[in-house]
Amino acid sequence: GAVVSQHPSWVICKSGTSVKIECRSLDFQATTMFWYRQFPKQSLMLMATSNEGSKATYEQGVEKDKFLINHASLTLSTLTVTSAHPEDSSFYICSAREPSGRDTDTQYFGPGTRLTVL
């Protein structure tokens, strides 16, 4: 099946620094990628939807200036957490949608990136 990778898998940073997380679709082209945040044993919270070549669409309550999303190619989307603070510590998961021509496109999830801000 299709594979989505994330890099890094684990990052620890100091408060006030910026962290970039990459999401790649390895064997397919993803016109749409999604960024989620997950707290332990809770549902995935959609942060934003990113379409290749256009601006990301952010969910209500998500600060677009703090969580910068760039979808520069059909296989890569990046999430940059700017001026990170301890409350930004979380598990960030991306997914990529492969258009299949069916009414429901298939969505593949990445392994997640665990961010810890000290």
Place this chain on the structure above:
Amino acid sequence: GQNIDQPTEMTATEGAIVQINCTYQTSGFNGLFWYQQHAGEAPTFLSYNVLDGLEEKGRFSSFLSRSKGYSYLLLKELQMKDSASYLCAAMDSNYQLIWGAGTKLIIKP
């Protein structure tokens, strides 16, 4: 390598019971998650198992056998709103999630 297998699609009747199986192979193991995802929506957390056995939560139950690398999600008294994709995900020793491709569950009246 690491992988997860679950059926691509299942069909069941309203009011009935359905069991969705998931087998996994991971480097280390830190638990198994089940999520429900309706089309166009984010996955909703259903269950987390890290010890062997059955955990019941209302109409939904989840079972885990670590020695067999096997889990199932049991849905009882099926309702039309249960039509969705069900995702199985195992967490490896690095706390990374290995995702199944999802099982599309179709409920018929």
